[in-house]
Amino acid sequence: MTAPRIYRGLSRREHAGWIMGLTPVQALVCIALAVPVLWAVSSGRFADAAVLLLVCGTIGALVVVPVRGRPALRWLLHLTLHQFGVLTGWSRWQSKAAAGAPVDPSEPDLPGVLQRVSFPDGPQFKDAGRVCLIHDTGDGRWGATARLTHSGVGMLSDEQCERLAHRLGILLLSLGHREVVDRMSLLVRTVPDDGTEYEVWRSDHEVRDAPPLARQATDELDLTIGNVSVRHEVFVTVSGPEAKLRKPAVAAGGGVAGRAMALYRVLDGLEDPLKALGARSVEWLDGPGMAEALRTGFNPAARAVLATAHERGTGGRGLEMAAAGPTAAPPPAARSYTHDGFTTVSYTALMPEAGTVFGSLGPLLAVRTAGERRTLAIHYEVMDARRAQRAVRGNRYRANVMTDWKHSKGFNTTAMDEREAGGALAQERAVAAGHSVVRFTVAASVTVPSTWNVEDHAARLENDASGRFRLLRLDLAQDSTFVVAVLPVGIGLPRQRGGLL
Numbered sequence: 011m012t013a014p015r016i017y018r019g020l021s022r023r024e025h026a027g028w029i030m031g032l033t034p035v036q037a038l039v040c041i042a043l044a045v046p047v048l049w050a051v052s053s054g055r056f057a058d059a060a061v062l063l064l065v066c067g068t069i070g071a072l073v074v075v076p077v078r079g080r081p082a083l084r085w086l087l088h089l090t091l092h093q094f095g096v097l098t099g100w101s102r103w104q105s106k107a108a109a110g111a112p113v114d115p116s117e118p119d120l121p122g123v124l125q126r127v128s129f130p131d132g133p134q135f136k137d138a139g140r141v142c143l144i145h146d147t148g149d150g151r152w153g154a155t156a157r158l159t160h161s162g163v164g165m166l167s168d169e170q171c172e173r174l175a176h177r178l179g180i181l182l183l184s185l186g187h188r189e190v191v192d193r194m195s196l197l198v199r200t201v202p203d204d205g206t207e208y209e210v211w212r213s214d215h216e217v218r219d220a221p222p223l224a225r226q227a228t229d230e231l232d233l234t235i236g237n238v239s240v241r242h243e244v245f246v247t248v249s250g251p252e253a254k255l256r257k258p259a260v261a262a263g264g265g266v267a268g269r270a271m272a273l274y275r276v277l278d279g280l281e282d283p284l285k286a287l288g289a290r291s292v293e294w295l296d297g298p299g300m301a302e303a304l305r306t307g308f309n310p311a312a313r314a315v316l317a318t319a320h321e322r323g324t325g326g327r328g329l330e331m332a333a334a335g336p337t338a339a340p341p342p343a344a345r346s347y348t349h350d351g352f353t354t355v356s357y358t359a360l361m362p363e364a365g366t367v368f369g370s371l372g373p374l375l376a377v378r379t380a381g382e383r384r385t386l387a388i389h390y391e392v393m394d395a396r397r398a399q400r401a402v403r404g405n406r407y408r409a410n411v412m413t414d415w416k417h418s419k420g421f422n423t424t425a426m427d428e429r430e431a432g433g434a435l436a437q438e439r440a441v442a443a444g445h446s447v448v449r450f451t452v453a454a455s456v457t458v459p460s461t462w463n464v465e466d467h468a469a470r471l472e473n474d475a476s477g478r479f480r481l482l483r484l485d486l487a488q489d490s491t492f493v494v495a496v497l498p499v500g501i502g503l504p505r506q507r508g509g510l511l
Contacts, residue, residue: 115330132270153249175368186392186446191250245498298328356491359452389502398447453495
């Protein structure tokens, strides 16, 4: 058995600072703060210069020094906006149905950043029916989501994982060569198995004159197994920007139908690559299917009712989009998000400098307590050839400039500098050979009933990541991070131009 391949170069920053790692704005602020100090020194007012150095140095540290991913002044800005939203009631949300307002069944009623997303139905897609489109009006993107049936990678050998990793790379490379879509999101949710399907099947096949002892043994076995049973839901979302969809959509007739037809051509070619990754089935979600995916994301307990309706055949047309969201969502706390009697803590996972192996994110999905839910989302964006070449050339040029400057001034280059320069050159060679540059982000979350102590479960998730990844808890943005980590709508990557992650 060969050793698993280690994937390195995964944590390169976008828009790395040119001046000692500072952004242009930070550098200008530092220069402006240094001017009064230097002016006082040049005038011989050394006491005033010391006071100015203390004041300006403190302000400079607040602007430059990051604290858990954000400088102190940005923390202060986000805290101010968070408290302003709480005091004004902007962050409090209640569904129209719960408030007694008239509701359009086909109109989504969702909180937070989801208010900018619409879910129109596209035309017929092969024999799969109508596909629900995801229109993100904020980012100007169109996408679609599929539910996958996958057995997982926990029991696979290193060779099999290596083969799947290679196929995933080919899939991402193929996205980079398409003109319509450029993003793909993979979402895995653990679902506490409430045994609904089994209970429905058992009630339909129960033998009335079965011995009491057999019934008792069966009930005890069901209780023992059911408490620790866990299901997994796997979703994949692909999307493309309006700028790339506009021309093929006009050629296909324009409007929502034209954009759907442009997306359908891509969806038709993605099923085989997804099955090559181990998916046994690929089901593109229609309107009711998307509504159920959103509803069970907000309320895991709603799955039992929906599953019973499916098994009994009493679901009718399915769940309406107006019922996809939560009933109520109070103002989000600084470190958690409460929705329909459940509380979620979300993180972003930072890849280690030493690299990682395929399948190493699996421990983040290991449920430690019966009744909790964990999710893991990976959002990819494949950069086109021109952006990729510009990004890797900029990184290589910046690394060479810093190395040459240190040599000219007599400073020794560190191992970190040499690795940075070597990695930038290797990435430029890979792009020149035809490979693509992929931006990505990883988000994880844990959800428990609101009556539980969510901090205990959050600590267990952090322990599972300890030694593998660094989990960064996105305080003051838990409601938005919930959408990124839990809901299959393809929202998760910020709009950045150029650079690498």
